[in-house]
Amino acid sequence: xxxxxxxxxxxxxxxxxxxxxxxxxxxxxxxxxxxxxxxxxxxxxxxxxxxxxxxxxxxxxxxxxxxxxxxxxxxxxxxxxxxxxxxxxxxxxxxxxxxxxxxxxxxxxxxxxxxxxxxxxxxxxxxxxxxxxxxxxxxxxxxxxxxxxxxxxxxxxxxxxxxxxxxxxxxxxxxxxxxxxxxxxxxxxxxxxxxxxxxxxxxxxxxxxxxxxxxxxxxxxxxxxxxxxxxxxxxxxxxxxxxxxxxxxxxxxxxxxxxxxxxxxxxxxxxxxxxxxxxxxxxxxxxxxxxxxxxxxxxxxxxxxxxxxxxxxxxxxxxxxxxxxxxxxxxxxxxxxxxxxxxxxxxxxxxxxxxxxxxxxxxxxxxxxxxxxxxxxxxxxxxxxxxxxxxxxxxxxxxxxxxxxxxxx
Amino acid sequence: xxxxxxxxxxxxxxxxxxxxxxxxxxxxxxxxxxxxxxxxxxxxxxxxxxxxxxxxxxxxxxxxxxxxxxxxxxxxxxxxxxxxxxxxxxxxxxxxxxxxxxxxxxxxxxxxxxxxxxxxxxxxxxxxxxxxxxxxxxxxxxxxxxxxxxxxxxxxxxxxxxxxxxxxxxxxxxxxxxxxxxxxxxxxxxxxxxxxxxxxxxxxxxxxxxxxxxxxx
Numbered sequence: 076x077x078x079x080x081x082x083x084x085x086x087x088x089x090x091x092x093x094x095x096x097x098x099x100x101x102x103x104x105x106x107x108x109x110x111x112x113x114x115x116x117x118x119x120x121x122x123x124x125x126x127x128x129x130x131x132x133x134x135x136x137x138x139x140x141x142x143x144x145x146x147x148x149x150x151x152x153x154x155x156x157x158x159x160x161x162x163x164x165x166x167x168x169x170x171x172x173x174x175x176x177x178x179x180x181x182x183x184x185x186x187x188x189x190x191x192x193x194x195x196x197x198x199x200x201x202x203x204x205x206x207x208x209x210x211x212x213x214x215x216x217x218x219x220x221x222x223x224x225x226x227x228x229x230x231x232x233x234x235x236x237x238x239x240x241x242x243x244x245x246x247x248x249x250x251x252x253x254x255x256x257x258x259x260x261x262x263x264x265x266x267x268x269x270x271x272x273x274x275x276x277x278x279x280x281x282x283x284x285x286x287x288x289x290x291x292x293x294x295x296x297x298x299x300x301x302x303x304x305x306x307x308x309x310x311x312x313x314x315x316x317x318x319x320x321x322x323x324x325x326x327x328x329x330x331x332x333x334x335x336x337x338x339x340x341x342x343x344x345x346x347x348x349x350x351x352x353x354x355x356x357x358x359x360x361x362x363x364x365x366x367x368x369x370x371x372x373x374x375x376x377x378x379x380x381x382x383x384x385x386x387x388x389x390x391x392x393x394x395x396x397x398x399x400x401x402x403x404x405x406x407x408x409x410x411x412x413x414x415x416x417x418x419x420x421x422x423x424x425x426x427x428x429x430x431x432x433x434x435x436x437x438x439x440x441x442x443x444x445x446x447x448x449x450x451x452x453x454x455x456x457x458x459x460x461x462x463x464x465x466x467x468x469x470x471x472x473x474x475x476x477x478x479x480x481x482x483x484x
Numbered sequence: 485x486x487x488x489x490x491x492x493x494x495x496x497x498x499x500x501x502x503x504x505x506x507x508x509x510x511x512x513x514x515x516x517x518x519x520x521x522x523x524x525x526x527x528x529x530x531x532x533x534x535x536x537x538x539x540x541x542x543x544x545x546x547x548x549x550x551x552x553x554x555x556x557x558x559x560x561x562x563x564x565x566x567x568x569x570x571x572x573x574x575x576x577x578x579x580x581x582x583x584x585x586x587x588x589x590x591x592x593x594x595x596x597x598x599x600x601x602x603x604x605x606x607x608x609x610x611x612x613x614x615x616x617x618x619x620x621x622x623x624x625x626x627x628x629x630x631x632x633x634x635x636x637x638x639x640x641x642x643x644x645x646x647x648x649x650x651x652x653x654x655x656x657x658x659x660x661x662x663x664x665x666x667x668x669x670x671x672x673x674x675x676x677x678x679x680x681x682x683x684x685x686x687x688x689x690x691x692x693x694x695x696x697x698x699x700x701x
Binding site: 080084087088091092093095096099100103104265266267362387390391392393394395398399401402403404405408414415416417418419420421422425 | 488489491492494495496498499502503506507509510511513514572573575576577579626627629630631633634637638640641690691692693696
């Protein structure tokens, strides 16, 4: 058997494995996925909102936090991270208007972890809510999330994120992606394998954050690193599928690309930092770390094969065209249109359809109304084009990571 | 929640089952295609045997040359079309290796057909041209691949123009078959692909269609 078919079969094996894993987890837990533990205990919560040049969104973010229906919310610490726009002025105004809002400003140190750690030092409550300054927690979010902390050793809880801006085609593609991520994150929750409690909204136990020494300012994705660190220290991470936060997603390709590259660099930094935990430290070493490495490896191999095939095809077509044009024979004949598919083609099509059906199933489960907005074309475009861009971003991330030239902004 | 970790093993078992079914179905699909080639081969083998007997009979008795020529041309067209089909099937073949074996058998059959055609041409003073296309089968370089693709199209084009005037015989020349090795040595073929016209003219580069056509007129 040739090398390339073996590689293709390897990809198919991995795809079938993860599809089976998610479907089995869904089958077992489908009736309880949207459940959340009710609690009689009122946890005291402090929200930390780090803000850098967020003059357009920070006011709505703070108002949405104030609007949350949870009685335990004690304080909202808004940390201006040396913004160069009107963010600090807006925060100050809000602090004067609302008693719970405390405004702070500090010099920018080039990492989101710094304002978070700054705010963390001022927290006196048992629970810390970390909320991005362009995200908006749902009214019931804290109430539905805190019950997870009744379970011993839970260090962090997260929820669904919905793009606030989902009018354009590009924003809707991100909405498809966010729904898939939320759904699979919930499924990974059942095997204690949540690998990130993202910035738009995550509740943390203050003790847990103290134990890991706060957020890592060297990491480009402090939320991924904190989650891995919590897993390393034996804390569980939980996902609440019955509530959400809306968040502003990039409207254009360039900021989207930069955001995804940053996520990838953060992932690489985490792999580098925790590489010694391979097949150690519970699910961190047995699933999260291998999963990230597998993603990276498959992406790189896939891209290498893509470039190899593209290059050889271009050279081959160039030579063929050169010969044909000089003699005047037709470049394409009817015979070229009759392709005999290999069994790998059939298997690929079946897997693609299975992936498409899984995506539609996820959109249906998460939000039936949302599915109406996502027509089949969006789903197909997401599966064929959107996901195909990821390995290219990964290459750029690896380049930046190796150069050590990555920066937050 | 801890007991749910068995799901990793369950998923592996499901994957192995699905994957094995996929491989098995793929194996069945490719095998059915090989069977189809085998069927064509057996039919072709019978026809070549029939022709060989006809030619031998012609040597012994005074029989009609035209019928033999016509049948020879028809057989040539048939195995050329089959060669195109086999090429497509080979490109789509991923697991079953026996297709290479079938290819070798076909190469021998085509060589036999070539030899038969030479004898018929001599005996009947026929006007058709034998155009033997010798190509690299195993790991051709990128340049060889492109050239072979071009030669293949060019010969198909010529066949459409000249019809029964030419007998097109594609043979893989690097399959380590003694008879083919002997012939390539005899015709001093040192590079592939090459087009051999009437066992005299070797063409490795085609400048224009007219250059090519002059050997056929």
